Amino acid sequence: MPEKFDVIVVGAGPAGTSCAYTCAKNGLKVLQIERGEYPGSKNVMGGVLYRKQMEEIIPEFWKEAPLERPVIEQRFWAMDKESTITFGYKGLEWGVEPYNNFTVLRAPFDQWFAKKGVKEGVLLINETVVTECIVENGKVVGVRTDRPDGDVYADVVVLADGVNSLLAKSLGFHKEFRPDEVALTVMEVINLSKDKINDRFNLEDNQGCTIEIFGDSTKGNLGTAFIYTNKESVNIGVGTTLSSMIKAKLKPYDLLDYLKTHPMVKPLLSGGESAEYLAHLIPEGGYRSVPRVAGNGVLVVGDAAQLVNAIHREGSNMAMASGKMAAEAVIRAKEREDYSESCLNHYREALYESFIIKDLEKYKDAAHTFEHYPQYFKDYIPMINKAASKFFTVDGTPKRDKQKQIMRSITGEKGTFKVIQDMYRAWKAVK
Amino acid sequence: MEGYRGVWVFIEQNEGEIEGVSLELLGAGRKLADKLEVPLAGVLLGDGVIPLSSKVISYGADKVYVIDHPVLKHYRTESFMRGVIQLAEKYKPEIFLYGATPNGKDLASAVATDLCTGLTADTTMLDVDVEKRLLEASRPAFGGNIMATILCKKHRPQMATVRPKVMKALEPDDHKQGSIIEETISLKEEDMRTKVINIVKDVTKTASLAEAHVIVCGGKGMGDVQNFQLIHELAETIGASVGGTRDVVEAGWLPHEYQIGQTGETVTPKVYFAIGISGAIQHVVGMKNSELIIAINKDPNAPIFDVATYGIVGDALEIVPKLIKQFKEIRKAEGGEISYA
Amino acid sequence: MHIVVCVKQVPDTKIIKINPKTNTLDRRSAPAILNPYDAHAVQEAVRIKGNLGKGHISVLSMGPPQAVEIIKKSVEIGADEGYLISDRAFAGADTLATSYALSKALDKISENQSIDLIICGKHAIDGDTGQVGPGIARRLDIPPVTNVIEVCEVNEQERTVLIKRKIVNGYELLQVNMPCLLTVEKEINDIEYSPMPNMIKAARYKPIIWSVNDLNDVDKTQLGLKGSPTIVGKMFSPPKAEGGKRIEGTTDEQISRLMEVLMEQKELFNVK
């Protein structure tokens, strides 16, 4: 009889490791199984790590974790073909402890985080794929791996296997995604010297900046692009929902090349050389597509549970928080020696009381709104760019008349009522 | 340290055939010996090998130390080691060179341990500091396109194994005079802990690579294993052998025995195509003595162009297919047939 | 049957790229790995143990504390036990000093259980000297067999091993008395996909770590830098060959020019 663990965690991303770490720290016997050569080896992320949730797991992690730069400036671009409207916030208070958030590279970060778990007693096993959950009379009792003698058993199995969670699907927790529930994102890490980065983004050595780009970055399709500054590289990525990609017959890589050569972007990257190229899904279904997250002897956390805030591109933080909550539920179940769904549902409740579900609910209509009313990306962004251009061009026309012209040209194109209707809908979606 | 004089070369022979590298080392050893103004000696062990002494002398040796004994019929570390150590302890050479062949490395490693002296592996350049009487054995250093000179200041003999085909043998001079010193040794077969059951010859691919007149060597620059087929196709078209860099071998595009360079084969064909190869020193030491080197690389600064006779800056994926086409046309035109030389 | 495999931690040269322009290492993410040849050495020990149906496999490494990782890796492959000798005194050792330190550790290991077979890799990919294996054999006065491509038979009664050893143009079949030392080529076996129990064992495993003082009657002057007769004199860029002519022009011009050059040696290309 192969040995039995208190809990088996599948996956060593932020969600899995938070869960494994928390369980081990509380004295549970934890086995963590990761498919990649090492944690982070396969993982893709634009790379903003939010302080709050990480800190709740490892206080003052920034003193030791391999982070790139603390983010002191967040910019948002509403970009058209040859112009962009920029707004954002830069605050030095974000550049000192306790910071707000950081840019990270997943490979070193995930490795470091997993090592912390190992120090707490997690048994981490890499290069091993979990092929299925072992189910005995309605209860998950362990996992089957692709290795010889590959079965291992545990009271609880936590699925932290990422967005495409085949395991959650095989348990019937997920159905296949609808194309509008996931975004396909491609990103590239581009090596650039410290000095170039500091000059081009107007930063000091340990200051970082993020740029979120809407509009022409996705050729006007629903989706966003981003540029994040690391120490000596930048991450650039772009993603749209599968559905709009299919509709517009876009190839993700073409989209990224289009972005990299966009006149607003090119100068930021010139002279850099590509280090890695990655493609990955992000669940964007939000509130509506959060699946069942607890069953007899099993919990689902992080992306596997579709916990991503598409609008704010938050995921790793939700992954960590959910991983920690799952751990707490497991610890509680262990105390009660009860691993049934009803007991483990404690996790579900915690999740629904937390910021995670609240946020997802708040934005539940956003994706759909923007998906179903493409004019936001297709029309309004170019429109406001034209408007801004008109407004700021000094040509002797009095500003008041300019405003009139602008309003006329906008409502002229769309019709006043439609514009107001759209604005209201958009506001409702993100309010 | 005192009383160590002379330059020695271990003469590796298989069934009466002296290995090429041993003759090359006589050439290199000659230069060192002349600089140091000491005699050059060959060290010859085997069964019935005395007749080979004259050849050793004609290739530059002043002396040949011979141990002729039935137990030495086949190479074995334990028997050969004992003979060589006995000689070295008795006649005290200051420099002792071996070919970096399986047997040469094996023997040198064992001997160095017993003589408690330094041994430099896979040397590709040799020189001496005359007044310090120091052997300067240079080899590619790990972790860089850079050479390191290894010295052995406080121990004698100074020993090195030397890559085949990097040194030049002298023209044999049959009139050259030299002395043959026969040494006796007490070896009993029953004392041997290693027995040679039999020896199986099979001409492995590496052998053919070593003898090939034309080699088409492809690098990581081919992009992937599919594109690498172009290398095979070109080689086939012109009747050449295929080689690869270590990165190509590690990527699994070619088996290990096709690797050319410091840890692979050293080759000296008449024509060497280096396609999509950056020209790292570890590769270059394995091919730079080829007669005609054609390099194709899209990076104008690739170091391979420094060793190339002709360099083409361009995309191999575009050039190679055209090259293949050219050859095929010529062949059609001239009705020539492919036969593997 | 007690088999000891010597394993070395090396930088992954697949990942460390040499930047041809600057001549320096591109150190971005350069993990240390188990020397590939040594992985095959461990695998071979596992295979032998499997065939005999019994036996004990120890691995031994000299290196920095992080080298425990490659010992764990060896346990994944199937080693039963692992020893790491780690001490400043060992630092800067060349092959002579390395084989000395390792032989002292082997003496110590054999105190608990005498050693029948020692297996090393053909060479370590960071320096590829291939000298340490035979060196160890000499110090323990056991026969070495290098470049082993097959272990055909291990006869415990006769205490002999039947071995294929690669030679320049083929192989030789050797019978060697145990104890002996083998250094193995990659083609000797394929690394198997380790079973789950090994993975779990390895994840838990804590190697035995020794410092100089844990070893018996060590002559410290033979260790590390002090004990290394060879030193690096100078480092220099490879002598630049005069550098060849460039063939300029469009691809087609380049090719026709190249063909002219090659056709000067027609006979080589079988196009007569």
Ligand SMILES: Cc1cc2nc3c(=O)[nH]c(=O)nc-3n(C[C@H](O)[C@H](O)[C@H](O)COP(=O)(O)OP(=O)(O)OC[C@H]3O[C@@H](n4cnc5c(N)ncnc54)[C@H](O)[C@@H]3O)c2cc1C
């Ligand atoms: C391009 C992009 C940019 C992003 N940017 C941000 C950002 O800036 N900030 C942010 O907070 N979030 C961002 N996200 C979201 C964030 O990356 C994810 O929400 C987060 O990684 C989720 O963590 P996780 O542990 O749930 O899943 P993952 O990080 O995907 O980890 C899953 C792990 O499980 C392993 N695994 C999968 N299947 C198996 C199996 N069968 N057996 C064994 N192991 C398995 C995988 O190898 C992987 O290591 C971004 C995502 C993408 C794609």
Ligand SMILES: Cc1cc2nc3c(=O)[nH]c(=O)nc-3n(C[C@H](O)[C@H](O)[C@H](O)COP(=O)(O)OP(=O)(O)OC[C@H]3O[C@@H](n4cnc5c(N)ncnc54)[C@H](O)[C@@H]3O)c2cc1C
């Ligand atoms: C201890 C040690 C021993 C080693 N031993 C050996 C050895 O025996 N043999 C060996 O070869 N290496 C050896 N190496 C590795 C060596 O250092 C280099 O890493 C290796 O030779 C590089 O192989 P490469 O040129 O194929 O790949 P790269 O260095 O990646 O070069 C690829 C080249 O292809 C060019 N290129 C890319 N695309 C194209 C295109 N479409 N058309 C034309 N050109 C293109 C690029 O400009 C680049 O110059 C050793 C290394 C170490 C540390």
Ligand SMILES: Nc1ncnc2c1ncn2[C@@H]1O[C@H](COP(=O)(O)O)[C@@H](O)[C@H]1O
């Ligand atoms: N530091 C070390 N620790 C353990 N084994 C080693 C060490 N160095 C070399 N070896 C062994 O000796 C073999 C040849 O190494 P080298 O002589 O350095 O090429 C390796 O494959 C290992 O089996």
